[in-house]
Amino acid sequence: MLTLRTNRYLTYFFIVVFSFFLTNESFSQKRKDKEPTKAEFDKMVEKEFGKFVYGTKEDKMVQEVGKNIIKWAGYTGLDVTFKTIQSDEINAFAYPNGNCYVFTGLFQTIETIDELAFVVAHELAHVVLQHGAKTEELLRKQGKKVTEDQLKAWTREQEYEADKYGILYSIRAGYNPLGSVNWFNTMVNRGFEYTPMFEKQVDHPNFTQRAVQSFIHIGNYYEYARNFDYGVIYLQTGDYGMAINSFQKFLEMYPLYKEAYNNLGVAMLAEKINKKGVNLDLWVNTAVSKLELFKDNFQSRTRGNYTVTNKDFVDAIDNFNKALKYDPNYPQPLINLAMISVLTKDMTGAKKYLDQAMKLSSGLYDTYQILGFYFAEQSKFKDAADAFQKAYNLDKNNPKALFNLAYSYQWNQQKDLATSTWKTFLNLVPEGKYANIARENLAKLTGTVTKNPNVPETGKLPNAPKKKLIEGESALQASISGIKIGDVSDKVLAKLQAPAFAETEDGTTLWHYYSPTITVTLNADGYVTGMILWERNESGISLGDLGSLNVGDAEDKVLEVCGPAEDKTEEGSYTMYNYPDAGFVVWTSNGEIVAVGIYAIN
Structure with a gap:
């Protein structure tokens, strides 16, 4: 059972994946004197739990994943460090000051890099969300009035929150979010509902509960994020x-x-x-x-x-x-x-x-x-x-x-x-x-006029079909998932079924789909006036006689299929190729297509 003396230690450290409590008096004394520096924390942790290892296979994985998670979560400005502890214990933890530690014993339970990414992202979430500082503030304000049950409930809420943001961070860094579920399932299949070291100190939710919640968090990501x-x-x-x-x-x-x-x-x-x-x-x-x-x-x-x-x-x-x-x-x-x-x-x-x-x-x-x-x-x-x-x-x-x-x-x-x-x-x-x-x-x-060398004399797309433009249509009769500009909403419903959600503003309706990930714009009369494909699907965008483009295609293919854009805009790491006479647009980033769209020509 947790005691108030044990609770006190939560004011200066926070466990990330599992729960354990330090009893070394040096930690307590340091807290009384002044806030230890990051280097002092390292020394105390090494004395308490084991030597740090550098350059091993496990440590290189921790460093690489940690660097990626911090970068893509957007927290490169935080002073966060990761160190690997040589120990057979299955554990990982972080302090509020940004010192994060992973035990080599954790690798006995990790089968993929995605599982490690979840653990690391979970640690970072505790630091970013200032869970340790919030716990310290709670204890400072309420002191001995805080009961064990209250502290357990507080800690469980923070664990779920760290899981949620850990999944978000790991997805944004390019890792498979199912790494969270897989790791929790691995622990349960080995007979553990909590960390083996501290199974009796159940201040965290059990692994089965967290696996279920992780599925929910992943679903929420695809719905909201x-x-x-x-x-x-x-x-x-x-x-x-x-x-x-x-x-x-x-x-x-x-x-x-x-x-x-x-x-x-x-x-x-x-x-x-x-x-x-x-x-x-x-x-x-x-x-x-x-x-x-x-x-x-x-x-x-x-x-x-x-x-x-x-x-x-x-x-x-x-x-x-x-x-x-x-x-x-x-x-x-x-x-x-x-x-x-x-x-x-x-x-x-x-x-x-x-x-x-x-x-x-x-x-x-x-x-x-x-x-x-x-x-x-x-x-x-x-x-x-x-x-x-x-x-x-x-x-x-x-x-x-x-x-x-x-x-x-x-x-x-x-x-x-x-x-x-x-x-x-x-x-x-x-x-x-x-x-x-x-x-x-x-x-x-x-006094000299400078001409744009990339605009063809005709102002048209090279190799565009020689047909009369029909007002309100795409010049190339481009389509996404078999739907063209000017199609009625009933055809969209027949092809894509009901949208995940819809929005209406100033007479314009947007239907958002997740499988495939498409946004359809409809006018007040129910006709399609625009579409954007956000993820690669089977057919991409069909451009009639020109061929097709798809999300994930190389950026070079835009010029190969369509020729120079009449309106090319650089926006940070993104490039937008707009073909207003043809009624379609392509966004690229890092050398590949990230979205394609079609729209009505007025």
């Missing part, structure tokens, strides 16, 4: 209302996910900016989390032609602050708050947020982008150019800073530098909206 990805795509396409809706749905299931609060704030900020008619000349981006997608929220090109106040951005500010609540060392919301401050002419506030972001990550591209915006809005064009130059030096494949650098030179009457910078920009971005702006500015500076 995709809304995060939908939200990012909606941000990219400028549908901010749908982006807000998507991130809010995601937060219903994962209310402690900092990236979702940041992106929800970005969507709210973007929506309000558009409604208020904010017009900027610079290519200024908000800092969208997780996938490095940076959405251009400003459509016009008159610098400083806007009037907004903090009241316009209350909801966005609230979500950025929630993101900071869950991670005070998270620079993206600070950058976004700085952007709002510049927009509202609060330059003191902007400088404060920028300084904080710079302290956390002085090598972050977005920080210098908004710093340049901050200077440009005060007509300090030389300082703006310096900031944009630093951003460009950090990422020479990202053209936004180069675009803004050219404008800064132009506004500062540095004609030669502006001309050469616009030309360099066009080498990176030869087509699209911003390439056209660059050509307009070059024409003003040099």
Whole structure:
């Protein structure tokens, strides 16, 4: 049974997969004196449980998986370390300070890398969710009033929560979420419902219960977590209302996910900016989390032609602050708050947020982008150019800073530098909206018109069928799962059956499917006006005589099948190939297609 003396130790460590309690007086004494450093914790753990091992097969697996989980969960800013303890005990645990440990005995029960990924992600979740600190706060406030049963219930709730977020983190890092279920089943099949070391200390839920809950968490992921990805795509396409809706749905299931609060704030900020008619000349981006997608929220090109106040951005500010609540060392919301401050002419506030972001990550591209915006809005064009130059030096494949650098030179009457910078920009971005702006500015500076070399004279797709375009249809009669633009809703139901869920806004209905993962857009009369395929299926998108494309195909196939896009946009790690005359669009990332869509031509 747990005693109040044992409970006290939970104030400075937290068990991740199993439950055990330290009785070494050195831990207790250290706690009384001061908070031990990470190195001191390592020494105490090594003395209590066994020597650390380095470079072994098991340790290399722990390090690799830990690195991947931290990266894709979005917590590279946290001071988290993983160490492997030579011990036959089947266990793993983590302290609130980010020290995580895995016993070599755990590998006796692990059959796949996915199972290890779940264990590691579960540990990280305890650290991220600050379970140890919350337990300490509970004991500090209530002291001896806390009963054993209350503490057990508290601990079980935290275990389930760590399982849920551990599954989310492991999926986002590319591991199979069934690793959680498989590992729990392995332990049960070996006759264990709890860790062998501490089977009598049942403060954790048993493995059978956790296996069942893991199935539920996995199902919830596929129902809810995709809304995060939908939200990012909606941000990219400028549908901010749908982006807000998507991130809010995601937060219903994962209310402690900092990236979702940041992106929800970005969507709210973007929506309000558009409604208020904010017009900027610079290519200024908000800092969208997780996938490095940076959405251009400003459509016009008159610098400083806007009037907004903090009241316009209350909801966005609230979500950025929630993101900071869950991670005070998270620079993206600070950058976004700085952007709002510049927009509202609060330059003191902007400088404060920028300084904080710079302290956390002085090598972050977005920080210098908004710093340049901050200077440009005060007509300090030389300082703006310096900031944009630093951003460009950090990422020479990202053209936004180069675009803004050219404008800064132009506004500062540095004609030669502006001309050469616009030309360099066009080498990176030869087509699209911003390439056209660059050509307009070059024409003003040099008196010479620069043509886009990638747009065919006809303005049509190479090898496109020679047929008359029918208004409201896709030029190629493209289809997804046998459904074309202009088909009636009954045909969609016949082909795909009822959607997983539906949404209606301003006369437009969206049907969302999970198997296959498709979004269908219907107009008020029930006709299909657009479709997006998010995951690979048997047929992909049929493009008539041109052939077909599918999610997962190599990016090179887009040009091979369709030729150069009439509208190609680079957004962070994503590229969008848009063929407006044909009525279809392709998104790619990391060299492969990640989504394809068709839409009606007006």
